[in-house]
Amino acid sequence: MFTITRGRLALVSAVAVGAVVALAGCASGDPLDEGGSSAGSETLVIGSQDYYSNEIIAEIYAQALEDGGFTVDRQFRIGQREAYLPEIESGALDVFPEYTGSLLQALDADAPGGTADEVYTALEAALPAGLTVLDRADASDQNSWTVTQAFADTYGLTDIASLTKVTEPITVGGNSELETRPYGPTALKEKYGIEIAGFTPVEDSGGPLTVKALVDKKIQLANVYTADPNIASNDLIALDDPDGLFLPDNVVPVVSDKVDDSAAEILNAVSAALDADTLVALNALSVNDQAAADTIATDWLTEQGLI
Amino acid sequence: MNLFADAVNWILEPANYVGSNAIPLRLAQHLVFTLVTLVMASAIAIPLGYLIGHTGRGRGLAVTTSGGLRAIPTLGLLTLVALWVGIGVVAPYVALTVLAIPPILAGAYTGFEAIDRRTVDAARAVGMSELQIVQKVEVPLGLPLLIGGLRSATLQVIATATLAAYVADLGLGRYLFAGLKTRDYAEMLGGSMLVILLALALEGIFALIQRFVVPRGVSGRVGGRAPGTTDSTPVSHSLRTEDPTVAR
Structure with missing residues (x-):
């Protein structure tokens, strides 16, 4: 019995040593360094609200960035603004699809309303250091x-x-x-x-x-x-809201410092293509056809020639 | 700031005693809603439970079905019914009635089952009709367990009736939803405390009723054992061995 135990011990040791050697081999080739492009050196964490439409937009950002050679980490369906805003501010999230007016009101409760551009400008000023908004999309999803x-x-x-x-x-x-x-x-x-x-x-x-x-x-x-x-x-x-009772809520990516110029370019191209009718159409694919967010994102990005 | 102190202040705030969102109004709505739900659930569950208890038939089916009913998430059922009949009070009534049926049903049939078979036989032997046996023997003797079932149903309904505010301008749930969404936690906790107080008050009333409905000579326990049974608990939810001497 003693010999059997010894034999097993030897086997276990051999496997363990082998595993360590194999892992060491892996470590020399850090997968994060293999991107080749200067942009792919860091993982970008993308978050989304616990709202199906927001998840679709986040998935579009994620796939577009992946296509551009970036490594992304999807942290979707986090919750509502109270839950994720501290995470963005702490730098735990790098890219987040947001809505201009609602985010502005969350950051500054007394923010005055205005046109889509005025709200966007006010939002740029209201964001804490380390966070910026890229170009806003024409698409909006607001109260009515x-x-x-x-x-x-x-x-x-x-x-x-x-x-x-x-x-x-x-x-x-x-x-x-x-x-x-x-x-x-x-x-x-x-x-x-x-x-x-x-x-x-x-x-x-x-x-x-x-x-x-x-x-x-x-x-x-x-x-x-x-x-x-x-x-x-x-x-x-x-009903039309000519007096700006509701703040305009254009879709806009909120990004951290880790998002460099080439990543910003990719996201701006997405925002440029995302107009109001598009967002409704994408939402309809989810609501009416029960399509998954990643399928909707892939199909739309391919159709737009963005990936 | 102490949240509990804030909640108590919210309950005592005179401004919360006027208008369409006044505390007494919401309390009354909640109470009426709970009582109507219990009446509807009783109208279904008590006759059915008595039938099962008296005949001994369909017990297996009743246990499985009411077990299934208990497992239905009330908010899910409420939404489903509301999508069918629209918003308003109908959907909460349906959902909460479904919630209240299982405990009342169980109380009704276990009340009958727990009665000493010799008592029922004696009633039959002195010439009582089946209807008389039910009315004069089984219903009074089964009452403590039925009231127990109603008590448990009341507690569940009064707590869950807060969901009525999901689709109707009704009850104490309005404070919970409004407080949660506007992050007015004093209002939310105050509303919850009112629900708890209402539940405790009804619990107290039921405890008194349960004490007084026990027939004289039974004193809360159904004594003795039927011949041929192995059941040692006088008041029991366990399946009782069929007594061959009882004509069904």
Whole structure:
């Protein structure tokens, strides 16, 4: 029995020594150094919100950067802004798809509204040291006051102010925080004199329950994100907002110092190609066709000639 | 800043006692919602449980089905029903009724099963009809366990009824959702404390009821053992061996 144990010990030792030698061999060829290009020397960590549309954009960034010879680490579906903003600020994340207006308000609660460009400029100034925003995309995904097309036709509604023409009681539906937001029912009343009959909480962030409530006429006015494909597929219409009640929320990559010029160039090319209709179309592929984010990203990037 | 102190201050704040979001109004809505849910669940579960308990048939099916019902996530069911019937109070009522049925059903049939078979036989021997046996023997003797089931259902419903606010302007859940989303944790914790207080109050009432519904001479325990059974626990959820002397 003793000899058997010894024999096993020898075998184990041989395997262990072999493994160490093999690993040592690997170590001499650091995979991170093999990129060849000056850009590929560091891994870029890409994050995303816990929101399907944001994940698609993050995946597009990731694949475009990979195609450019960069090594990326995907940290997707982290959570909402409160959860990931400290991570970006600490430098744990290098690239993050964001929305100009919402990020600006998160960094500076008193930030004034304005046009897409004004908000972008204000955001550049509000970002902490070490973080920058690259070019913004034309695509935006923002809060809106949305009604059904039939309701809009009945009262000839075009923009938010025209809601004063509505003669029936208007019930607003949305997440409970909507009730107290600066663009909420109170603002509608004070700014435009629109009479709001009531507020019904529907806690799915403008999702299918909210859309169904609108279509069923249980509510007349809801907050649905403008890039939501449900707006088109359910005959809804987001009312125009000429006065800037909502801050423009253009898609923009927030990046750390680790993102160099060649990486920035790649991301700017993506942003240039990402217009408003594109984002809705990409979201529709996820919502209506249940396509996976990586498939959607690959298909779109290939189609655009970006990879 | 102490969060608990903030929450207590929130509960005591006079501004929270006026308007459409007043604490007494939300408490009343929550209570009424809970009671209506319990009545609906009882209307389904008690007759069914009595039928199973009296005949001894369908127990296996009832155990499996109610076990399955217990496993359904209430928020998922609520969303599913709401997508079908729309937002409003209907979906929460359906989802919460499904949640309340299993404990009441179990209370009803185990209440009957726990009765000493000799008692039921004696009732039959003195010439009682099956209906009389149910009404005069099985229902009173099974009452303590049924009330136990109702008590457990009430506790579950009162805590879970906060989900009604997911699709309706109803109940104490409004404080939880609003507080969570606007990071007003004093409001959220205050709302939770109100739910706990309401649950404790109803628990107290049920504890009293449970004490008083025990028939005289039973004193909380169903004594003795039926001949031919090996069951040693007088009040038991375990499967009782069928007694051959009982005509079904």
